[in-house]
Amino acid sequence: MRGKRTQQATAPPEEFPELALGSEAFEDEEWAPGAGSDDDDGPAAVWVTHEQEEAALAAAEAAVVSGGTAEYGEGEGDEEKTPVAGKRLPAEVRCFDTARIYAKGGDGGRGCVAFRREKYVPRGGPSGGNGGHGGSVYLEVDPALNSLMTFRRQVHFRADPGTPGQGSDMHGANAKDLLVKVPPGTIVRARGDDDEAEPLAELLRPGDRFLVAPGGRGGRGNLAFKSARNTAPALAEFGEKGQEVWIDLELKLVADVGIIGCPNAGKSTLLSVVSAAKPKIANYPFTTLVPNLGVCNLDYRTTVFADVPGLLEGAHVGVGLGHQFLRHCQRCRLLVHVVDGTSPDPMGDFRAIRQELELFNPELAVKPQMVAYNKMDVPDSSDYWEDIKEQLVAEGVPAGDIYAISAVSGRGVTELVRAVRAMLDTLPEVDLTAALEAEDERREQRGAVPSAPLPGRRDTDKRIGEFSVESDLSGPRVWFVRGTAIERFAQMTDWGYYEAARRFQRVLVASGIDSALRAKGVLDGDTVVIGDLEFEYSSDKSESTMYDRWFKERRAAGIVGRGQARWPHVTG
Numbered sequence: 035m036r037g038k039r040t041q042q043a044t045a046p047p048e049e050f051p052e053l054a055l056g057s058e059a060f061e062d063e064e065w066a067p068g069a070g071s072d073d074d075d076g077p078a079a080v081w082v083t084h085e086q087e088e089a090a091l092a093a094a095e096a097a098v099v100s101g102g103t104a105e106y107g108e109g110e111g112d113e114e115k116t117p118v119a120g121k122r123l124p125a126e127v128r129c130f131d132t133a134r135i136y137a138k139g140g141d142g143g144r145g146c147v148a149f150r151r152e153k154y155v156p157r158g159g160p161s162g163g164n165g166g167h168g169g170s171v172y173l174e175v176d177p178a179l180n181s182l183m184t185f186r187r188q189v190h191f192r193a194d195p196g197t198p199g200q201g202s203d204m205h206g207a208n209a210k211d212l213l214v215k216v217p218p219g220t221i222v223r224a225r226g227d228d229d230e231a232e233p234l235a236e237l238l239r240p241g242d243r244f245l246v247a248p249g250g251r252g253g254r255g256n257l258a259f260k261s262a263r264n265t266a267p268a269l270a271e272f273g274e275k276g277q278e279v280w281i282d283l284e285l286k287l288v289a290d291v292g293i294i295g296c297p298n299a300g301k302s303t304l305l306s307v308v309s310a311a312k313p314k315i316a317n318y319p320f321t322t323l324v325p326n327l328g329v330c331n332l333d334y335r336t337t338v339f340a341d342v343p344g345l346l347e348g349a350h351v352g353v354g355l356g357h358q359f360l361r362h363c364q365r366c367r368l369l370v371h372v373v374d375g376t377s378p379d380p381m382g383d384f385r386a387i388r389q390e391l392e393l394f395n396p397e398l399a400v401k402p403q404m405v406a407y408n409k410m411d412v413p414d415s416s417d418y419w420e421d422i423k424e425q426l427v428a429e430g431v432p433a434g435d436i437y438a439i440s441a442v443s444g445r446g447v448t449e450l451v452r453a454v455r456a457m458l459d460t461l462p463e464v465d466l467t468a469a470l471e472a473e474d475e476r477r478e479q480r481g482a483v484p485s486a487p488l489p490g491r492r493d494t495d496k497r498i499g500e501f502s503v504e505s506d507l508s509g510p511r512v513w514f515v516r517g518t519a520i521e522r523f524a525q526m527t528d529w530g531y532y533e534a535a536r537r538f539q540r541v542l543v544a545s546g547i548d549s550a551l552r553a554k555g556v557l558d559g560d561t562v563v564i565g566d567l568e569f570e571y572s573s574d575k576s577e578s579t580m581y582d583r584w585f586k587e588r589r590a591a592g593i594v595g596r597g598q599a600r601w602p603h604v605t606g
């Protein structure tokens with residue numbers, strides 16, 4: 035099952051012609067293979083030269099032309115293939131292990147104003163029920179997933195609103211929460227935060243949950259406002275609006291084994307032989323642009339392999355997307371280092387990769403490693419095997435951890451996988467909590483700034499008395515009152531009912547907002563803004579003025595009817 039998904043998730047780029055390597059995407063410095071590494075006095079390792087790069091691009095283009103036309107053969111193939119100018123990365127690459135999603139909690143249902151009307155029960159009293167709570171949006175780990183690919187299709191997630199309250203004391207039903215499934219290893223960040231910033235959450239184990247967007251509280255019906263002094267309240271609240279938020283998701287692979295090595299070493303080929311995954315394999319560097327996962331079943335035991343894109347010199351500082359690739363290796367328990375035997379300098383390659391790991395994160399360098407000397411079927415390679423093995427041993431790699439394989443023919447691969455399995459068994463299970471703590475510590479050391487809390491998170495502990503007043507008196511005089519609780523209160527006030535308007539007025543006075551405004555010099559006729567609400571300030575708080583103003587405003591807005599009668603049998 036998992037293997038299947040993997041294949042889907044890592045569909046080869048031909049299906050997405052805009053992925054052409056030789057597209058404008060490569061003009062972007064970050065994407066250019068070998069960007070920043072074109073110095074001549076680099077280490078002995080042969081990195082991608084300009085010619086090789088050109089060749090790779092040409093090959094990629096050819097591959098796309100031959101592979102892509104068939105599927106997009108609608109006569110407009112050419113247009114399809116042209117990447118949209120200004121797009122930084124091809125869609126496939128961007129979305130595989132990062133995603134940006136929108137979540138909105140459901141609005142609360144509105145409260146109801148109703149009175150009991152029954153034969154022989156005069157003045158039956160208020161009976162309007164409360165609205166139901168809106169659903170919340172949660173992220174939940176689903177171990178069956180292994181990529182954020184699903185978020186290419188759906189970006190917006192909205193929970194259902196609560197049902198409105200009804201008469202006869204009927205409360206509205208609460209809406210169901212919306213669970214958005216994410217793969218294990220998903221990291222949640224506030225929108226636009228970079229890697230260094232403190233994540234909002236890390237979802238690692240199956241069943242882990244994170245509340246992204248809380249649903250709104252249901253509005254109270256008039257039954258809830260009944261008191262000894264006001265036995266027949268004619269007001270109800272709107273439901274609280276559900277919160278909306280954009281978040282960034284990032285997936286850190288949680289594979290057991292990471293396959294690393296220079297570009298074109300045969301990493302993807304190895305993955306394709308040990309698992310059912312079908313990564314793209316081709317004879318040019320940077321065939322693989324996004325990590326592929328594959329599940330290997332050996333002796334009824336599963337091991338997850340990840341084929342990481344080829345590493346470049348300078349990967350540790352981000353060259354060739356190095357950061358993003360190396361990051362994936364961090365959670366692997368073991369690394370298989372594939373060395374290309376046909377390379378002019380296999381030992382140089384080996385050392386260079388090691389150095390990159392070391393520079394990126396010393397812990398990576400000391401991670402258990404196996405070396406797979408690849409392409410043994412080619413004489414160029416097998417001739418030097420003994421020699422290279424000796425050199426590797428001299429470098430401190432245990433002889434037992436060095437294997438000669440031919441990924442293409444499969445020779446030696448089973449032995450390698452068995453050895454990998456055996457070594458995994460000797461390793462402790464990864465303690466994710468400890469790993470996270472270590473990561474946090476590192477982040478702290480680097481002085482990373484913790485990210486801001488999600489905008490507009492529900493702070494139920496905020497009091498109405500907590501507010502601030504700002505003014506803009508340059509043009510028309512405007513006063514801004516800001517405060518979580520007062521803004522929520524304004525939003526939930528249903529101005530259709532005079533009593534609600536009056537209640538709002540009373541709260542302004544009781545909370546000290548009114549006096550704060552006056553202390554700052556508010557004048558009659560100034561505009562006061564609280565959240566989405568705007569009204570004209572008036573110091574005259576007498577009942578008749580208030581009612582008149584409310585009535586006129588309603589009329590001006592063309593609203594007549596609801597809520598004008600304060601009590602069903604009272605006329606006028």
Ligand SMILES: Nc1nc2c(ncn2[C@@H]2O[C@H](COP(=O)(O)OP(=O)(O)OP(=O)(O)O)[C@@H](O)[C@H]2O)c(=O)[nH]1
Pocket residue numbers: 295296297298299300301302303304314315316317318319320321322323343344345408409410411412439440441442443
């Ligand atoms: N002769 C021979 N060729 C091999 C062997 N393994 C891989 N190759 C070839 O090497 C080339 C590169 O293989 P890939 O698996 O795409 O290499 P990679 O390491 O994934 O490369 P990037 O993803 O570009 O970093 C392909 O043409 C493979 O057919 C092998 O054991 N013997």
Ligand SMILES: [Mg+2]
Pocket residue numbers: 301302303313314315321322341343344
């Ligand atoms: Mg590859």
